[in-house]
Amino acid sequence: MGAGLYARDAAQTQARAGGCRDWLSATAFERQVAAARPLVVKLKRALASPGLAVAIAADGNLVWSSTCGFADREHRVPVARSTLFRIGSVSKPVTAAAAARLVQDGRLDLDAEIQRYVDFPR
Numbered sequence: 001m002g003a004g005l006y007a008r009d010a011a012q013t014q015a016r017a018g019g020c021r022d023w024l025s026a027t028a029f030e031r032q033v034a035a036a037r038p039l040v041v042k043l044k045r046a047l048a049s050p051g052l053a054v055a056i057a058a059d060g061n062l063v064w065s066s067t068c069g070f071a072d073r074e075h076r077v078p079v080a081r082s083t084l085f086r087i088g089s090v091s092k093p094v095t096a097a098a099a100a101r102l103v104q105d106g107r108l109d110l111d112a113e114i115q116r117y118v119d120f121p122r
Helices: 010-015 027-047 088-104
Strands: 006-008 020-024 051-058 061-072
Touching: 020 027, 027 051, 027 061
Parallel strands: none
Antiparallel strands: 006 020, 020 061, 051 061
16 A cells, blocks of 8 residues: 555455455545445446446645456455456546547547648558
């Protein structure tokens, strides 16, 4: 765990491997985290995922992260904060959100030719 982070209910989480484990770095957000925490379990169930990790940042700093389930179900290895996941199609909505923000800030014109932004042959 990084500086200023602490695990919640670590002993209970280890006892029920595959459960969720939280790291909270900013106690000022405890109320919001408490509201979001149940959504992690619901998301895991809705996706029928063996494991997942979520994180929330504010002003460029990690506020909260949570891991749930297994990185390796067969060997009962729980998801850790360092677990690497395949990105899949997650990059598409992230790219769309970034493009929308750039359009909103007037830094991207969706009607402009691509050559305005990158060296790309016509």
